[in-house]
Amino acid sequence: MSSEAAAAPKTNGWEPKIVAFCCNWCSYGGADSAGMGRFQQPASARIIRVMCSGRIDPLHVFNAFLEGADAVLVTGCHIGDCHYVNGNDKTKIKYKFLENVVRELGLEKERLQLNWISASEGEKFANFIRDVTEQIKKIGPSPLKPEGVV
Amino acid sequence: MSQDSQTIKTAHQIVMQKGEMYVGWSTKEDVRKRGGSGGLVTSMLAAALEKKLVDAVVVLKKMNEFEAVPIITSDVNEVLNSAGSLHSVPSNFAKLIANRNLKVALPAKGCDVRGIIEQGKRNAINLDNTFIVGLNCGGSMHPVVTREMLEVMYKIKPEDVHGEEIEKGKLIFETKDGKEHAITIDELEEKGYGRRESCRYCTIKIPNNADIACGNWGVTGDLAGKATFVEITSEKGAKLLQNAIDAGYIQVQKPDEKGVAARSKIKGVMEGLGKKWKDKVFVPMDNRLEYFRKELENCIDCGACKAVCPTCSCGDVSKCTEFHFRGDAYRMSMYHLVRFLHLADSCIGCGQCADVCPVDIPLTRLYRRFANPVQEQLKYEPGMDMRKPPFFEAKLEV
Incomplete structure (x- = not known):
C-alpha cells in the first residue's frame, strides 16, 4: 500500500482511525458530556487523555501518524481558560511548528487539526469528530500508515 | 611596552567605536605575503593572544591545499603561521568551542557566527568571552568536489595546485609551475561544481552579527588585494581592533567613500544572487512525502548530521535519537521527523549536515524546506541577533 492506495479511497468497510488528544480539564470533559448528552458520533476516534x-509533544503526534493514525486531533481548553494559566498558549506555538512539518511533509491539512473545546461543549466535540471522520473518509488512509496496519 | 611602540600608538591615536569602518593591513611582512588581503585578521588574532585579551585562538591548520583541521591554540606563532585563505575547507567552529568555557578569539564566516550565537543562546558558549572576527564569505567548496572539479573542468592534477583565488566571478587555481587556470564560477556551478549548494543560496555575505566584519570587498585603488576592509559591529570588536593597533600588529586608515559604496554594492549583488538560487533550489513540488522518503531511504542512522549541527546543543541523549529505533517499520524516520521540527526555527543553512553525510543525502536542502516557511513567517533569522528561538517562547502573537 502506497500512494496508489491513497489515491483510491473508500475501501470496503474501511473506517478511519483518528487519534484525539484531549486535555483533562476541558476537551476530555467535552467528550464526556458528548456521551452524557447522547450526541451521535462515529466510533473512529481514540481518545488519549x-x-x-x-x-x-510534537513527538506524540509523529508517533501516532507513524503507528497508523489517519488523523490526529489536538484539542484543549479555550485560550484564556487553561487550567494551568498559559498551557494552551504553548500548545499554539508547538502546533504551529508541528503543522508546518506535517504540511511540508506532504500530508493533507485535514489530517492534523486543532480545536478548542470546553467541558460543556459536548455537541461541538461530537460534531468535530463527525466532520473529521467524513473528511478523512473522503481522502482515504494516511500514506504514513505502516504495512499491515488497517 | 617599549618607547617605540608608544610612538606608534600616538601616531594612531584613534579610539575605536562601534559602527566605524577602516581599511587596514598587517605590519608583519611575512604575514602580509602569505595571508590574503594584507593579513589583518591573522595579525589581529595574534595580537589578541599576545596581549592576553584571550586565552586561545581557533585557527585552521593547513594539511594541504584541500585539507585543514581547526585547532585551538595558545601559541602566537601557530596563529601567525595560519595566514592564508582556503576556500575548500567548509568547517564550522561553533561546535568546536561549545561547552569548553574558553576565553577565545576566532575567525568566522557568516554561518560560523550564526552557529556561535545560537550556541550562545543555548548557554553552551559564553558570548561575553568570545571575540568573533567575522569574515565576508561568498561561499566555500567541498574538498572532494573540488578535487573532482580540478580534474574534470580544469584538467589539472589536484596535487599540482599551489594556490587559489576568487576574482571578478572567476575561480583561479595556480599550479606549481606558475600558470594560472581560470573558469567563471557560473560555468562551474552550471556543471554542478563550484560552491557548496548551501553557500549558493546563502544570503549572509557580510557577517554584521559578528563583533567585527572583515573582508576584501571595498578595498580600492593601490591597496586592492593588499588590505582588509573592517567594519566594527560591537564594543568587543572595537576592543579587539584597538588592541591590535596598540600592540603594533596592524595599521589602519579611513576608507574612501568609493570603497564603502563598492562594498555595499558587492553585498547587494551577492545577496541578490543568493535569493535567485533560493528560488531555483526550492521549487514548489507535489508528492513531497514520496520525495522525502526517497531521499532518506539510504539513511544508515549514523547520527553524523546531528553531531556536526552547529545549532544543536542536545548532547548524546536527545529527543531525536531516544525515540528512534531501527526495528520500527515506520514509513518515515522518527529521527529525521524530530530534527525537521527542531530545526524549523533554528536551521542556519550552513550545509554541515549534507557535507558529512556518508550516503550523500542532501540534508541541508531537506531541512531548509521545513525551515524556510517558518522563518519567513515568524520573521526570525537564527543566529543574527539574540532573539529567543520562537519554539521556546511562552506566547507568540502571529
Whole structure:
C-alpha cells in the first residue's frame, strides 16, 4: 500500500482511525458530556487523555501518524481558560511548528487539526469528530500508515 | 611596552567605536605575503593572544591545499603561521568551542557566527568571552568536489595546485609551475561544481552579527588585494581592533567613500544572487512525502548530521535519537521527523549536515524546506541577533 492506495479511497468497510488528544480539564470533559448528552458520533476516534494540551509533544503526534493514525486531533481548553494559566498558549506555538512539518511533509491539512473545546461543549466535540471522520473518509488512509496496519 | 611602540600608538591615536569602518593591513611582512588581503585578521588574532585579551585562538591548520583541521591554540606563532585563505575547507567552529568555557578569539564566516550565537543562546558558549572576527564569505567548496572539479573542468592534477583565488566571478587555481587556470564560477556551478549548494543560496555575505566584519570587498585603488576592509559591529570588536593597533600588529586608515559604496554594492549583488538560487533550489513540488522518503531511504542512522549541527546543543541523549529505533517499520524516520521540527526555527543553512553525510543525502536542502516557511513567517533569522528561538517562547502573537 502506497500512494496508489491513497489515491483510491473508500475501501470496503474501511473506517478511519483518528487519534484525539484531549486535555483533562476541558476537551476530555467535552467528550464526556458528548456521551452524557447522547450526541451521535462515529466510533473512529481514540481518545488519549493528557493533563494539559501543552503536554502534547510534537513527538506524540509523529508517533501516532507513524503507528497508523489517519488523523490526529489536538484539542484543549479555550485560550484564556487553561487550567494551568498559559498551557494552551504553548500548545499554539508547538502546533504551529508541528503543522508546518506535517504540511511540508506532504500530508493533507485535514489530517492534523486543532480545536478548542470546553467541558460543556459536548455537541461541538461530537460534531468535530463527525466532520473529521467524513473528511478523512473522503481522502482515504494516511500514506504514513505502516504495512499491515488497517 | 617599549618607547617605540608608544610612538606608534600616538601616531594612531584613534579610539575605536562601534559602527566605524577602516581599511587596514598587517605590519608583519611575512604575514602580509602569505595571508590574503594584507593579513589583518591573522595579525589581529595574534595580537589578541599576545596581549592576553584571550586565552586561545581557533585557527585552521593547513594539511594541504584541500585539507585543514581547526585547532585551538595558545601559541602566537601557530596563529601567525595560519595566514592564508582556503576556500575548500567548509568547517564550522561553533561546535568546536561549545561547552569548553574558553576565553577565545576566532575567525568566522557568516554561518560560523550564526552557529556561535545560537550556541550562545543555548548557554553552551559564553558570548561575553568570545571575540568573533567575522569574515565576508561568498561561499566555500567541498574538498572532494573540488578535487573532482580540478580534474574534470580544469584538467589539472589536484596535487599540482599551489594556490587559489576568487576574482571578478572567476575561480583561479595556480599550479606549481606558475600558470594560472581560470573558469567563471557560473560555468562551474552550471556543471554542478563550484560552491557548496548551501553557500549558493546563502544570503549572509557580510557577517554584521559578528563583533567585527572583515573582508576584501571595498578595498580600492593601490591597496586592492593588499588590505582588509573592517567594519566594527560591537564594543568587543572595537576592543579587539584597538588592541591590535596598540600592540603594533596592524595599521589602519579611513576608507574612501568609493570603497564603502563598492562594498555595499558587492553585498547587494551577492545577496541578490543568493535569493535567485533560493528560488531555483526550492521549487514548489507535489508528492513531497514520496520525495522525502526517497531521499532518506539510504539513511544508515549514523547520527553524523546531528553531531556536526552547529545549532544543536542536545548532547548524546536527545529527543531525536531516544525515540528512534531501527526495528520500527515506520514509513518515515522518527529521527529525521524530530530534527525537521527542531530545526524549523533554528536551521542556519550552513550545509554541515549534507557535507558529512556518508550516503550523500542532501540534508541541508531537506531541512531548509521545513525551515524556510517558518522563518519567513515568524520573521526570525537564527543566529543574527539574540532573539529567543520562537519554539521556546511562552506566547507568540502571529
